[in-house]
Amino acid sequence: MTDIKAEIDVLPGLDSSARLLEVEDLRVEFRTPAGVARAINGVNLHLDPGETLAILGESGCGKSVTAQAIMGILDSPPGFITGGAIRYRGVDLLKLPEEQRRKVRANHIAMIFQDALSALNPVFSVGFQLGELFRVHRGMSRQDAKRRAIELLDMVKIPAARQRINDYPHQFSGGMRQRVMIAMALALDPKVLIADEPTTALDVTVQAQIMNLLAELQRERNMGLILITHDMGVVADVADRISVMYAGKVVEEAPVLDIYARPAHPYTKALLESIPRLDLKGQKLNVIKGLPPNLTRIPAGCPFNPRCAYTRDVCRADPPPPQYDVAPGRTARCHFWTEVAGNEPAVS
Amino acid sequence: MSNVESVTQAETPAAATAPNGGDGGAEKPRSLASDAWRDLRRNWIFWVAAVLVVLVVVMAAFPGLFTSADPSFCQLSRQHAGPSGSAIFGYDFQGCDVYARTIYGARNSVAIGLLATLMSGAISLVIGMAAGYFGGWVDALLARGIDIVLGIPTLLAAIVLARRLSDSEDSGFLPVVLTLGVLTWTTGARIMRSSVIAAKSQDYVAAARMLGAGHARLMFRHILPNAAAPFVVVLTILLGANIATEATLTFLGVGLRGDEISWGIDISQASQFVREAPAPLVWPALFLAATVLAFIMLGDAIRDAFDPRLR
Amino acid sequence: MFRYFVRRVLQGVLTFFGATFIVYALMFANQTDPLQALAGERPLPDNVRQALTERYHLDDPFIVQYGHYMRGLLTGDFGVSLTNRKISEMMSQAWPVTIRLAVLAMIIAVMISVTAGIISGIRRGGPFDTVTLVITLILLALPIVVLAPLAQLLFGIQLKWFPATAGADPGLFQLILPAAVLASLVIATEIRVTRASVAENLRADYVRTARAKGLSKRRVIGIHVLRNSLIPVVTLIGLDLGNLMAGAIVTEGVFNIPGVGFNLFRGIRTEDGPLVVGFVSILVIVFIVVNLVVDLLYAVLDPRIRYE
Numbered sequence: 001m002t003d004i005k006a007e008i009d010v011l012p013g014l015d016s017s018a019r020l021l022e023v024e025d026l027r028v029e030f031r032t033p034a035g036v037a038r039a040i041n042g043v044n045l046h047l048d049p050g051e052t053l054a055i056l057g058e059s060g061c062g063k064s065v066t067a068q069a070i071m072g073i074l075d076s077p078p079g080f081i082t083g084g085a086i087r088y089r090g091v092d093l094l095k096l097p098e099e100q101r102r103k104v105r106a107n108h109i110a111m112i113f114q115d116a117l118s119a120l121n122p123v124f125s126v127g128f129q130l131g132e133l134f135r136v137h138r139g140m141s142r143q144d145a146k147r148r149a150i151e152l153l154d155m156v157k158i159p160a161a162r163q164r165i166n167d168y169p170h171q172f173s174g175g176m177r178q179r180v181m182i183a184m185a186l187a188l189d190p191k192v193l194i195a196d197e198p199t200t201a202l203d204v205t206v207q208a209q210i211m212n213l214l215a216e217l218q219r220e221r222n223m224g225l226i227l228i229t230h231d232m233g234v235v236a237d238v239a240d241r242i243s244v245m246y247a248g249k250v251v252e253e254a255p256v257l258d259i260y261a262r263p264a265h266p267y268t269k270a271l272l273e274s275i276p277r278l279d280l281k282g283q284k285l286n287v288i289k290g291l292p293p294n295l296t297r298i299p300a301g302c303p304f305n306p307r308c309a310y311t312r313d314v315c316r317a318d319p320p321p322p323q324y325d326v327a328p329g330r331t332a333r334c335h336f337w338t339e340v341a342g343n344e345p346a347v348s
Numbered sequence: 349m350s351n352v353e354s355v356t357q358a359e360t361p362a363a364a365t366a367p368n369g370g371d372g373g374a375e376k377p378r379s380l381a382s383d384a385w386r387d388l389r390r391n392w393i394f395w396v397a398a399v400l401v402v403l404v405v406v407m408a409a410f411p412g413l414f415t416s417a418d419p420s421f422c423q424l425s426r427q428h429a430g431p432s433g434s435a436i437f438g439y440d441f442q443g444c445d446v447y448a449r450t451i452y453g454a455r456n457s458v459a460i461g462l463l464a465t466l467m468s469g470a471i472s473l474v475i476g477m478a479a480g481y482f483g484g485w486v487d488a489l490l491a492r493g494i495d496i497v498l499g500i501p502t503l504l505a506a507i508v509l510a511r512r513l514s515d516s517e518d519s520g521f522l523p524v525v526l527t528l529g530v531l532t533w534t535t536g537a538r539i540m541r542s543s544v545i546a547a548k549s550q551d552y553v554a555a556a557r558m559l560g561a562g563h564a565r566l567m568f569r570h571i572l573p574n575a576a577a578p579f580v581v582v583l584t585i586l587l588g589a590n591i592a593t594e595a596t597l598t599f600l601g602v603g604l605r606g607d608e609i610s611w612g613i614d615i616s617q618a619s620q621f622v623r624e625a626p627a628p629l630v631w632p633a634l635f636l637a638a639t640v641l642a643f644i645m646l647g648d649a650i651r652d653a654f655d656p657r658l659r
Numbered sequence: 660m661f662r663y664f665v666r667r668v669l670q671g672v673l674t675f676f677g678a679t680f681i682v683y684a685l686m687f688a689n690q691t692d693p694l695q696a697l698a699g700e701r702p703l704p705d706n707v708r709q710a711l712t713e714r715y716h717l718d719d720p721f722i723v724q725y726g727h728y729m730r731g732l733l734t735g736d737f738g739v740s741l742t743n744r745k746i747s748e749m750m751s752q753a754w755p756v757t758i759r760l761a762v763l764a765m766i767i768a769v770m771i772s773v774t775a776g777i778i779s780g781i782r783r784g785g786p787f788d789t790v791t792l793v794i795t796l797i798l799l800a801l802p803i804v805v806l807a808p809l810a811q812l813l814f815g816i817q818l819k820w821f822p823a824t825a826g827a828d829p830g831l832f833q834l835i836l837p838a839a840v841l842a843s844l845v846i847a848t849e850i851r852v853t854r855a856s857v858a859e860n861l862r863a864d865y866v867r868t869a870r871a872k873g874l875s876k877r878r879v880i881g882i883h884v885l886r887n888s889l890i891p892v893v894t895l896i897g898l899d900l901g902n903l904m905a906g907a908i909v910t911e912g913v914f915n916i917p918g919v920g921f922n923l924f925r926g927i928r929t930e931d932g933p934l935v936v937g938f939v940s941i942l943v944i945v946f947i948v949v950n951l952v953v954d955l956l957y958a959v960l961d962p963r964i965r966y967e
Contacts, residue, residue: 068867071870071871073867073870073871102873102874102875103873104873105870105871105872105873106871106872106873107873110871111871113864113867113868113871115864118863118864118865119864119865119867119868120865120868121865121868121869121883121886121887122865122887122961122962122963123886123887123890123960123961123962123963124883124886125962132872132874133872133873136872136873136874136875136878137873168962168963170962170963181868184868184872393796492670492673492677493677495670495673495674495677496673496674496677496678496681497681499674499675499677499678499943499946499947499950500678500681500682500943500946501901501902501904501905501942501943501946502901502905503904503905503908504682504901504904504905504939504942504943505681505682505685505939507908507923507927507935507939508682508685508935508936508939509685511927511930511932511935512685588800592800592802592803592804593802595802595804595805596802596803596804596905596909599804599909600908600909600912600924600927600928601927601928602927612804615804615805615808616804618808619808619811619913622808622811622812622816623816626812626816626817629808629809629812630809630812633804633805633808633809634805636802636804636805637800637801637802637805638800640800640801640802641796641797641799641800641801642800644796644799644800645796645800648796
């Protein structure tokens with residue numbers, strides 16, 4: 001499905017040879033009455049066309065905030081981007097004026113939210129909410145927009161799209177609603193899709209259907225996909241690379257198979273050990289002790305040190321561990337990554 | 349550095365920082381009530397309202413503190429006379445001291461407001477709790493009853509009822525109290541009902557029931573305290589509204605009457621001569637408005653303190 | 660939609676019978692001499708007494724009396740005042756004036772409160788919001804018996820911006836001041852509901868979605884937030900009508916506007932019982948019907964109810 005969009009609004013400085021998406025040293029803080037919460041403290045990410053990057057972490061680790069910062073929909077105040085760059089094909093989105101930034105959304109970078117029931121406007125029909133994209137961004141007439149909306153519903157395999165176009169969000173089932181969300185995100189043929197826990201609110205059987213649909217649509221369009229999740233099971237099936245986040249930092253980044261085989265950060269390792277596994281049935285499940293840090297008082301040194309089994313003095317003192325290169329395309333923020341990766345026998 | 353040392357050292361700071369790791373774990377937990385009180389103390393609206401309420405109540409209880417003049421001593425020769433040292437607001441159509449009448453007028457307003465609100469509160473407590481606690485057909489029946497009463501605009505019903513209750517001999521005090529009490533309980537009953545329903549589904553109430561607590565004990569020890577805050581807010585605001593409605597009924601001629609001293613009567617009378625003398629209208633009107641404002645502000649401030657969502 | 664409609668209409672019918680029964684019972688039940696009570700303190704000549712006894716079927720048991728009264732209401736026969744005028748006739752003369760006044764008041768109220776409520780809701784905690792909040796508090800606290808005479812004194816008599824009284828057949832200009840007085844009775848709650856509703860909807864997830872769709876701020880607020888926020892405001896207008904009616908009695912009395920409220924005002928003061936009962940009954944019916952219509956309108960605005 002080729003579109004004339006690229007010609008319509010070319011971003012100044014758009015360089016098709018540059019990386020599709022590159023986040024560099026991104027910093028975000030929330031200024032609240034209770035203090036300044038440093039939600040993101042120097043996140044680096046990159047994404048290529050057709051690639052799926054999974055961002056993994058507990059709630060509050062900053063994965064959703066990262067997504068909102070990339071989209072430019074951070075609630076501000078209280079959220080402020082205090083540093084770094086988000087480059088889309090070489091254009092730093094953070095330096096764009098709001099009017100152009102707005103056009104990047106949905107046209108180039110789109111997003112799917114967790115709970116489709118609350119993420120869709122309850123008082124407008126699905127057709128209106130889909131067609132609105134074409135009317136606002138493409139200047140289409142109501143009829144043309146509606147026709148395109150029906151095509152979109154067909155594309156995400158909603159049965160009887162023509163009849164359902166005038167239905168309201170609450171009249172769809174959970175899975176169908178998430179399909180509507182996907183259709184809405186893909187309407188303008190974006191190059192980057194961010195999916196924030198797209199299947200968390202759904203039944204397990206429906207989850208697989210939605211993930212398959214996403215993967216299929218991604219392949220067709222050669223889109224870059226950022227998949228935000230806390231579910232390691234989902235990740236293994238679809239992701240190419242994984243970035244594990246903790247306290248607003250990427251603590252480990254690696255191709256998906258490597259990370260499962262030999263995690264190089266204690267946090268990743270602990271996460272993997274906390275997944276229930278059939279072959280270890282009957283044994284006690286390893287859960288991570290303690291809670292994620294309060295973002296207004298992140299501990300000095302490595303933020304994971306209070307919960308980590310490998311902690312030594314150096315972990316408790318600033319500067320925090322730098323990004324160690326573990327292997328080509330692999331990094332870990334742990335002073336003892338060799339120990340962590342070495343101790344674990346390869347998972348069979 | 350030996351291995352043993354590093355392990356022991358690793359234990360202590362980790363244990364020490366662990367409580368701080370949690371979200372706000374270092375602060376000691378506060379109850380909703382003390383939280384609300386802390387918010388209230390910082391709210392200037394609350395203090396303005398509280399001072400006004402105290403002032404009006406003192407005025408109603410001890411009018412002699414504010415004036416030595418007799419409010420019912422009137423001389424036609426002083427009709428609409430301007431302010432003087434003894435009567436700082438001047439005189440009204442009948443030649444009565446406007447300042448003294450305004451001070452003494454607080455008593456009827458506050459008394460009627462309080463009594464009517466107590467009555468209305470008692471009715472809404474019983475009906476709301478019964479509907480919420482027993483549910484089923486009791487709830488359905490009472491809910492329809494509430495719908496019907498809500499279906500009648502309060503003032504219209506009050507006009508009919510107050511007229512019906514009073515005969516021309518009495519002062520109209522009791523009829524107004526009864527009228528307001530009987531007609532204004534619906535909001536309170538609804539609040540009570542939903543609070544009871546919410547409290548009923550809480551785990552601790554279920555636990556108390558399993559431990560064999562009876563209806564009355566459940567209601568008064570476990571459910572009522574939790575429903576208290578929104579209920580008090582509604583009653584405080586209602587108190588202000590009742591004072592306003594009383595004045596309106598009196599103004600229309602179905603409330604207090606005759607020799608009673610009341611802001612409603614004074615406003616009603618003065619509004620006929622407003623072209624000649626605005627002062628006898630303005631002063632009781634301002635006092636009435638300030639009193640109503642005080643109670644509404646007080647209720648508002650308390651609600652904001654207990655319901656921080658909308659700040 | 661159909662089930663909601665039927666349920667709501669049945670509820671309305673129930674409320675109608677319940678409310679009229681209460682009004683009637685309040686007036687006539689347990690009176691030793693209901694006719695004297697109707698007439699208040701004025702002496703009742705025998706012929707009037709006889710006519711009234713027939714009129715209200717006072718020789719019949721109470722429930723039969725109520726039946727006759729209901730039949731009167733439903734056939735448009737509301738009785739005769741003590742001054743021997745047909746209440747339905749007085750009504751038909753008074754309605755146009757009152758409707759003009761009420762519609763004008765509603766327009767003023769909605770225009771001010773929706774605008775102020777939206778701005779306050781968006782800029783919560785800002786100076787505009789704080790000032791608005793204080794003003795709504797003061798408006799809430801001003802009883803109509805204070806507001807109407809004071810507004811007349813200030814704007815009509817002292818500043819002379821508007822006519823102090825309206826006169827026999829008031830035009831739009833004569834009605835502006837009383838309409839503004841009436842409007843201020845409901846503006847405070849309308850602002851507060853709009854503000855709360857806008858603030859709540861601004862935090863809703865669908866707003867984030869709308870922003871992610873690359874919509875302009877104007878469109879996000881003007882279409883997505885506004886449409887959701889106005890739902891509770893519309894339902895409020897029905898309830899406000901009750902306030903407006905009550906307010907109209909005092910306002911029309913103070914400003915001498917020959918509408919429904921003025922007639923009722925005079926009826927109360929001259930202790931004309933039949934007139935009061937007749938007018939109150941009609942107003943109660945209007946209130947119930949308007950609230951029914953508003954509730955049905957609510958279903959049109961909110962698809963979640965429409966398709967339940």
